[in-house]
Amino acid sequence: MLRFLLPGFHVLHNALGRQLRLLPIVVVLGLVSAALEGAGIGLIIPMLGIIAGSQDAGGLHGISAFFQQVGAGLDDGQRLLAIAAGVLALIVLKNVLAFANTLLTMFIYGKASHAIRSALSDQLLRIGYPFFLQQNPGRLLNIISNESWRASDAIQTVLAALVNGSAAVILLAFLLLLSWQMTLFVALGLVLVQLAHAVLSATLRGPSRDVTSFNSELAARMLHLVHAGRLIRVFGQEEREKAVFDSASDAVRRAGFVLQSRQGSLPPLTEVLHSALFLGAVVSAWSVGVSFPVIVAFVVLLYRLQPHVRALQMSWGQIQGWSGSLEEVRWLLDPSDKPKPPTGHEPFAGLREDMEFDHVTFRYPGSEARPIVLSSATFAIRSGRSTAIIGRSGAGKTTIVNLLCRFVEPDEGHILVGGMPLDQIDPAQWRRQIAVASQDLELVDGSIFENITYGQNATIAEVEQAAKLAEAHSFVEKLPQGYATIVGYRGASLSAGQRQRIALARALVRDPEILILDEATNAVDGLSEAAIVETLRLRAGRRTTIVISHHRSTISFCDDVVVLGSGRVKSQTPLADVASLSMDQLYEYETGVKRHG
Numbered sequence: 001m002l003r004f005l006l007p008g009f010h011v012l013h014n015a016l017g018r019q020l021r022l023l024p025i026v027v028v029l030g031l032v033s034a035a036l037e038g039a040g041i042g043l044i045i046p047m048l049g050i051i052a053g054s055q056d057a058g059g060l061h062g063i064s065a066f067f068q069q070v071g072a073g074l075d076d077g078q079r080l081l082a083i084a085a086g087v088l089a090l091i092v093l094k095n096v097l098a099f100a101n102t103l104l105t106m107f108i109y110g111k112a113s114h115a116i117r118s119a120l121s122d123q124l125l126r127i128g129y130p131f132f133l134q135q136n137p138g139r140l141l142n143i144i145s146n147e148s149w150r151a152s153d154a155i156q157t158v159l160a161a162l163v164n165g166s167a168a169v170i171l172l173a174f175l176l177l178l179s180w181q182m183t184l185f186v187a188l189g190l191v192l193v194q195l196a197h198a199v200l201s202a203t204l205r206g207p208s209r210d211v212t213s214f215n216s217e218l219a220a221r222m223l224h225l226v227h228a229g230r231l232i233r234v235f236g237q238e239e240r241e242k243a244v245f246d247s248a249s250d251a252v253r254r255a256g257f258v259l260q261s262r263q264g265s266l267p268p269l270t271e272v273l274h275s276a277l278f279l280g281a282v283v284s285a286w287s288v289g290v291s292f293p294v295i296v297a298f299v300v301l302l303y304r305l306q307p308h309v310r311a312l313q314m315s316w317g318q319i320q321g322w323s324g325s326l327e328e329v330r331w332l333l334d335p336s337d338k339p340k341p342p343t344g345h346e347p348f349a350g351l352r353e354d355m356e357f358d359h360v361t362f363r364y365p366g367s368e369a370r371p372i373v374l375s376s377a378t379f380a381i382r383s384g385r386s387t388a389i390i391g392r393s394g395a396g397k398t399t400i401v402n403l404l405c406r407f408v409e410p411d412e413g414h415i416l417v418g419g420m421p422l423d424q425i426d427p428a429q430w431r432r433q434i435a436v437a438s439q440d441l442e443l444v445d446g447s448i449f450e451n452i453t454y455g456q457n458a459t460i461a462e463v464e465q466a467a468k469l470a471e472a473h474s475f476v477e478k479l480p481q482g483y484a485t486i487v488g489y490r491g492a493s494l495s496a497g498q499r500q501r502i503a504l505a506r507a508l509v510r511d512p513e514i515l516i517l518d519e520a521t522n523a524v525d526g527l528s529e530a531a532i533v534e535t536l537r538l539r540a541g542r543r544t545t546i547v548i549s550h551h552r553s554t555i556s557f558c559d560d561v562v563v564l565g566s567g568r569v570k571s572q573t574p575l576a577d578v579a580s581l582s583m584d585q586l587y588e589y590e591t592g593v594k595r596h597g
């Protein structure tokens, strides 16, 4: 039931996790501090009795008669002082408990907010890679940077509602003990106000979803401005981009205005209804002859009750207003409709035999209308040898890397490693034996040393050795900070060729069993590339290398070449057999798969 009432109930429940144990303490502290407040207010009755000179408890019943007896036997002056001191002590104690409760709720809020952010990052790291191929990064950024905070705020609101709810229950109980007729009148009125609230709050869900969706769009535009700074300037698109951004931003403003204006109508409406209700209670109490001290105590209690009830009713509206945010966070955290990460339990210690693509068919998820990327692709990658995978742009070369790294899985067919299907091998162990240097794999924002040792502990000597092999050492040495140089966001402070050499050093420092180079040297100058090719040649017989390139020189050291075209493997042949062919001739070379003898 609660799941239907409270959008994102799951999110809140899971975020609270072990902190759920603390909620009863929040409630008890709320109840006790409200009871102390109620008792303090009840003591107004004898105080007023002393001041008004009427201390007769005869007309009073129940708890009001009990309060009227407090300090009986003392003379008026002493009694007034004693009761005032008692009220002050109750107020101090109540505030100490309320402060303790504030600390406790803040602690729970902090833990739950952290749990939401941590669960989001965990999900983003665990989720199957195809998710990122399909999702709008703006939506993901918006969930992490905006919606997760609103979900945290919803938790704070729920905690505040618990405290306010506890206070309201106790203060209502005091009211009931003072006068059940007046309390019934007030309680019925509060139920009607709550109904009006619920109807209005329900209209917040639609605008809340709109705000979330426009925020995603705006986050995507922001990302675009950050990433496409050069493109926009070089094509003189500043005006157009400004207009598109402003329109996205204005859509957020408009949707936000609709939501906030509806939310904003709730507090004044509540205040007017509550005031009418309380005035009605006072007038009806007077008309049925309730005594003056009891009416005063009742009014003071009502006055103290009102903010709690108001906050409680506002919490409901706020949570409805955040329903879009909670739904977004719930969606991202829900694993049921997300691609699963690769599985497999067989250990993998090293590549002893060949890898084979056995009739592998693949199409990217969500691209059913487009031509198939790989259709029954069959070829072998010999262990300890170097294989070039070539083909015209869009032929599916990077897709083969994605399949080998298990970012995506074949729709049909198998990839076999030493005869064992790749999907049975432990993916973590498998990936530990692979290193990829690719034009798409970015550098991290840190030092050159941190970039080369990303994912691999290595000494400075090992880092220098890898950098030398990748033709990076000489330029790094000349930088004022050497290997401590900070490369900036995505390596922005380096040239494209320098970035590629650092990325290659990062792959080489692992001395991987399988090295994959996907257009990894296309921005490197000819001399450096020749030296890199020599390095790669030295791996022959010891390690397996897969090279993807459109340059003849880059694949010159390879033993085998696999030619892709139109979704098929056109040929696989020893490179020596086609040494005389140019790249263009190779792209058209079609002989099927010639296995090495």
Ligand SMILES: Nc1ncnc2c1ncn2[C@@H]1O[C@H](COP(=O)(O)OP(=O)(O)OP(=O)(O)O)[C@@H](O)[C@H]1O
Residues within 6 Å of the ligand: 133, 364, 365, 367, 373, 391, 392, 393, 394, 395, 396, 397, 398, 399, 400
């Ligand atoms: N995420 C994706 N979603 C849908 N289709 C994709 C996706 N990535 C690639 N493709 C399509 O798959 C096909 C093969 O792409 P792939 O990147 O493997 O080609 P490639 O041979 O590496 O090309 P290039 O030489 O230009 O790098 C292309 O038609 C491409 O449009």
